[in-house]
Amino acid sequence: MRKVLLIALTLLVTASAVTVSAQTNKDRRKSFKSWDNYEISTEKVGVDGTKFVKVWGFGKNVDAAVMQAKKNAVHACIFRGLPGGPTAMSTPPICPNPETLNAHEDYFQNFFAAGGPYLAYVNMTTDGVPSGTDRRQVKGGYKVGIYVQVMYDNLKSKLEADGIARKLSSGF
């Protein structure tokens, strides 16, 4: 009887451990797929009309991760805003309304498509493949951190001209 109880207890503990582990992996996969899961920080005040940031991206290989990082930088400027640093104030998102993405889904699908218009608003400040701590091999691919310059004012003007963002002077 004791043996049966011991086996049952062992099985129960193992099963719950597997469940917890499966849940964690599932969550991890989910968070990798989610576009909101990326890190970005303002490095310093960029030259007029630009933002100088360090952004991370995830991809199956390094090139794909770099492209995703560029996309993330533009995405942050439009929807998330940029966090402040010791000598740079935070930057608000160009479209602060959380409904903007859903309301103009087709526009943004096209904007962020592979080789899409978003590329015109982001410059990589260093040429070459990220290395050292900025290049991490993770399960399913690579996570890379790159320094980019986002043409914030140009991006804002483009979204205003396309009727996605509201101009400061509109209505006056």
Added chain:
Amino acid sequence: MKKIFVLAAVLLACSVAGWSQAKKPTIMVVPSDAFCERNGFVQQIQTTGATVSSPDYARAMKENSDIRTLVSAMGDFMAKNDFPIQSLEQELKRLQTEDAELAMMTGKSGGEIDETPLERLRRSAKADIILDLDYEIHRNGPRKQVSFNLQAIDAYSSKLISGNTGVSSDANVPMTTLLEECVLSFKDNFLSGLQHYFDDLFANGREVSVTLLRYDNCPIDFEEEFEVNGEPYELAEIIEAWMADNTVEGRYTTAAKSANRMRFNQVRIPLYAKNMNGRDVAIDAEAFVKPLVRMLKKKPYSLTVGSSPRGLGDVWITIGDK
């Protein structure tokens, strides 16, 4: 049926074409009182027997090149956003020239331009939104660092629209570079605050203040009773009812109410109203109170009423005289 559609379309187009734009608020960068005090840009003024120190903006703009750098950098990004700012320096110069010209101006028959002391006092540099700017330079050997504080203030409600504080990087570079870095650092946050303020203005109306004053030669005061629908009401209550009926969603606050004075603040007025020709026009505080002024002139009140604007968002109504 087709004709009706065409007619409706034409009418709609006419109404859209006739729809005017809201009155654009003026914006001006002004050095803060603390900055002027710290740097000695103050003047002593005698008022009612007491000596008070007041900021000397003309001297601050003339003698401090850093302020000019900051104003230029801010003017540049505001102009890019189709919102050119008024130059305090030029406005002060214009007022000086205007003073000189008014003093010399005579008509062909020898008449002079009439100006009351109040009119002279109000003819000063002012804006609807004041950008109150303060900064301080910290030196650490050859290295410099700038800490800044910029507040955008609604001149009529004295409410803070946007506040930005921060520090530049600590570096051995020309002062101009650090000041420009400061402006670039707070620019987008500041614009976002301004946008939020304008969004609120379009959604809930412009926020203004209305003050009613009584001259001593007025036969009645704000506590005088009049009959409305068979019930006696004080004039102050009648004016409050008018405010409730004409403000956006009845939003206003009675800040002061006495026999001789009434003050309403946080008064939300619509941005547009119909003018005497039935056309939609953008209005300010003075245009908003015109119907109230007309009402008080008519029976049973039959008062002599005057209104004088103090910018886009503040108006004084006087009863008993103009």
